[in-house]
Amino acid sequence: MNVTAAAATPTDPLADRILDALIHRIGKDRDAARPHDWLAATILTIRDEIIDRWMESTKAAHAAGAKRVYYLSLEFLIGRLLRDALSNLGHNDAVRDALATLGVDLAEIEEIEPDAALGNGGLGRLAACFMESLASLELPAYGYGIRYVNGMFRQRIDDGWQMELPETWLAHGNPWEFERRESAYFVGFGGEVVAHDNGQVHWSPVEAVEAVAVDTPVVGWRGKRVNTLRLWTAKAFDPIKLDKFNEGDFQGALSGQMRAETLTRVLYPNDSTPAGQELRLRQEYFFSSASIQDIVRRHVQYFGDIATLPDKAAIQLNDTHPAVSVAELMRLLTDHHDMAFDAAWDLTRRTFGYTNHTLLPEALESWPLPLFERLLPRHMQIVYAINAKLLREARANADVDDRAIAAISLIEEGGERRVRMANLAFAGSHSVNGVAALHTALMKQTVFADLHRMYPDRINNKTNGITPRRWLQQCNPALTALIREAIGDGFCDDAEKLPALAAHADDAAFRERFAAVKRSNKVALAAYIKDSMGLRLDPDALFDVQIKRIHEYKRQLLNIVETVALYDQIRSHPERDWTPRVKLFAGKAASSYHNAKLIIKLANDVARRINADPSVGDLLKIAFIPNYNVSLAEKIIPAADLSEQISTAGMEASGTGNMKFALNGALTIGTLDGANIEIKDRVGDDHIFIFGMTADEVAAKRADGYRPRDVIDASPELAQALAAIASGVFSPDDPKRYEGLVAGLYDHDWFMVAADFDAFAGAQRAVDARWQDRAVWTRSTIHNVANVGWFSSDRTIRDYAREIWGVM
Incomplete structure (x- = not known):
């Protein structure tokens, strides 16, 4: 400078x-x-x-x-502001x-x-998009979450392994935020509950922290409205115990403040240990309690009568993390506002909406009953009372048997008794929505089948969206300028005006300019990777991108195995006209997720071997880009040619990366999963690469006794690639490193990597063929940009506002 x-x-x-x-x-x-x-x-x-x-x-x-929307989320991946x-x-x-x-x-x-370290993946980025759209649509709203000091870890790759380091995003302070000392609340844990003769119940926590609000303004499009993102920080009521300090017990003197600060230190602490589970439940109750107290306080201050809360407040639970809010509002209504239980329950259900983001059992949070009762004894009583009411209502239906009762119950009785947070959120909300058409249908058929039969009008679909301001106008200004020149700037205010761009797909001069914008973005990304990783990339190669949280169901492993198979084919058949490819990966694995971290290592091991092999040269390069976040996504997405959306069908709720890539002119290769289905319907079958089994076919294959070994043996390319990985070709320093990972595919292959491999490889060769005719390829990319404006978060928020919140 x-x-x-x-x-x-x-x-x-x-x-x-x-x-x-x-x-x-x-x-x-x-x-x-x-x-x-x-x-x-x-x-x-x-x-x-x-x-x-x-x-x-x-x-x-x-x-x-005005009625306000309150959006409760454990993550807000807001990026740079x-x-x-x-x-x-x-x-x-x-x-x-x-x-x-x-x-x-x-x-x-x-x-x-x-980047604010307040999130990890799609859940937090969706929350950020929704907050921006709420302001852009001039709807009064608050977002509520936790002000994590270190948040999600900063990822470093050492010798191919993920290393987790503190994310010090607050090192220079945060000029966007305002501490609101007047908005501070008592949040208790543990202790005991005493019932008085007059029917009043009093909870006396044994431990308490002070939740203090820190506000960040959220600016809507054209500055028409500014809403509030309110994040909670934790303080001890007695920051230092002077008696212990004077006795020389300096650590003990500060233990209360250290314990309080632990609540807001890290996003998603490792919950593979009892201590980690307890911290995570503490975090969820801490921010839920503070948020609900704040909402109730504001309502009483401005409207007086707590009974009108559903008329003036719409509280949306972003997944199960804030589900304890249902019990917390019930506690405040019954214990502090003297409301009868049935009246409080009616008011609670009319106030809450719940968005489900996953069908994965491990992500549908549940807590060991002893832990929940020890930390939140009054809430445990309330959960039991809600459950009794729910099960009595269910028993009134003659068609409900013991199996259905067990599925509906808020308490899981099979094996370890646990409190089911998804069932609590479902029971305590008047609306339960999925985030893509397939996901919503599967909710009704699987995890909430019995609750859906009990409340057939409660589940609805609200397909996710992304804010086109950040994910087109800001991250891809050259493309934005080209579109504005072609169709005017109306799309800047309403992304659903983008279909006018389709008329230009057959204009050779426009296609040439469109392709030039894409190449310029690829040159910029290649320069970033050269500077940060020392790897030279050819911007004229096909940039094939998979960037997202590392998880087995997202099937980065399928992509890597196909890359190994492609590497073998290029070496075996150098006479063929291969399409030059750059395979780009990025994403973080949960710190306790062994296989996900091993997949990151495999990607880096494969990259090291292939990138150094002169027999393939520039025909195939691979890079795993460290520390994936919003700002990195803003560099990668405009440069992508191919968007990998290859999750096992039926397991991705929606996805929003698929929308961002399509909006920036990348073609999707994907399964019929999540919002891929709706993207296909809008862009057309000719402008997307769909492969693999459907969700129904996956379920049927599992039910029929799927034998992955037979599938692998029948696929020479797959068998050879797996043999190379398992034998140590890519890990000469530890030849047995990937034996277990490969053995898992032979033995059970729950995520259908082997089952979908041949279809995936075939789709990739169809990509190669399309890439050879750049005019046809560019025509398809223009059709993608033109037809995905519907996936704007403005449209999604309008649907929420009209059909759930009643604020439009």
């Missing part, structure tokens, strides 16, 4: 304001300022306008007596020009803004 005393004296009023913020709010002279100082000064300057709009938005909602704010306010050019007069490059300081 070129910031010197000789820089031109600013004459731009905005530049004057930025310089004033640097001097008087950061405390730095311009000659001594470092890039992060200029970043903070710029944020503080633009923040002043945001605060004005924020206050206007809040006052307008109060004056109108400066570019988002400047774009939505329409200030990009003005700020860029103002900083230029000061000798500062806006793009450079935007790049050093840290």
Whole structure:
């Protein structure tokens, strides 16, 4: 950055304001300022306008007596905020020009803004998109979560292995946030419950922390509304015990504060141990309790009568993590507002909605009953009371047998008794929605089949969406400019106007310009990978991308095994006209997920061998890009040619990466799973590569006694690739490293890697054939961009607002 005393004296009023913020709010002279100082000064300057709009938005909602949406989520993967704010306010050019007069490059300081470590994958990114769309649609809303100090770990790859390091996103402070000391709440754990003669119940926790609100403004498109993301931080009521300190017990003196801070230190602590499970339940109750107390307090302050809560508040539970909120609201209504149980239950159900994001049993949270009762004894009583009411209602139906009762119950009785949080969220909500058409249908048939029969009108579908502001306009400005030139700028306000672009797919000159934008994005990504990883990539190769959380059902392993098979084929048949490919992977594995971490290592081992093999040269390159986050996705997605959405059919709820890639002109290769089905329906069969079994076929194969060994033996390419991996070809330092991983495919292959391999390989060769005719390929990419505007989170939020929340 070129910031010197000789820089031109600013004459731009905005530049004057930025310089004033640097001097008087950061405390730095311009000659001594470092890039992060200029970043903070710029944020503080633009923040002043945001605060004005924020206050206007809040006052307008109060004056109108508006119903508010409250979105409770354990994750908010919001990414960098400066570019988002400047774009939505329409200030990009003005700020860029103002900083230029000061000798500062806006793009450079935007790049050093840290990603907020508040999420991991699709769940948190969806929550961020929803918050932006709520503001863009001018709907009053609060997001509630936890202000993680370190959040999801920073991933480093050492010798191919994932290493987890603290994410220090708050190292330079956070100029976007405001601590609200007046919004602080008592959150208790443990203790005992005492019932009084008058029927009142009193819970006396043995331990308590103070939840303190920290607010971040969320700016909507064109700055029409600014909503609030309220995150909770934990403090001890007695930060230091002076008696212990004076006795020389310094650690004991600070133990209360350390225990409180542990609640907000890390996202998703390793819950493979009892201590990890307890911390995770504590975190979920901590933020749920603080959020529900805040909502109730605000309602009583502005509307007086708690009985009108469902008329003025719509609380949406983003998956099961905040499901304990159902019991917490019941506790507040019955114990603090003297409401009869039945009336409280009716009010609770009319207030809550629940979004389910997974059919995976391990992700449908449940807690050991002794742990739940020890930490939350009053809530355990309430859960039992809700369960009694629920099961009596179920028994009233003559068609409900003991098996159905066991499935409906909030308490799992088979083996270890556990509290089922998904069932609690379902029972306590008036609406339960899936996030893609297939996912919603499977909810009715599988995990919630008996509850669905009991409440047939409760489950509904709300297919996910993404905000086109971040995932097209901000991350791909060149493509945005090209589209604007072709069809006008109406799509910037309404992504569902993008279909007008389809008329240009047959225009050879437009296709050439479209392809040039894509190549430019690939050149930029290749430069980033060269600088960060030392790997040279050919931007004219097909960029084949799979970036997402590492999980066996997402089948990164299938992709890697097919890559090994392709490597063998290229070496065996050098005379063929192979399509040059760059295989790009990125994503984090949960710290306790052994197989997922082993898959990361395998990807890196395969990359090391293939990238160094002169017999394939530039025909095949592989890179696992470390520390996947929102900002990295913003670099990769505009450069992708092929989007890998290859989950085992019936296991991906929706996916939103598939939408982002298609919106940026990548073609999808995928199974009929999640939102892939709806993308196929919108872009057309000719512009997507679908392969593999359907969800019904997967279920049938499992039921029929699937024998993966027979499938592998019948597929020479697959058998050879697995043999190479298992024998140590790619792990000469430890030849047995992948024996167990490969043996798992031979023995059970739950995720159907072997079963879908030949179909996947065939689809990849169809990709090669399409790539050979660039005009046909580019025509398909334009059709993808033109036909996925429906997957805007604005459309999704309108559906929620009209059909669940009643705010439109």
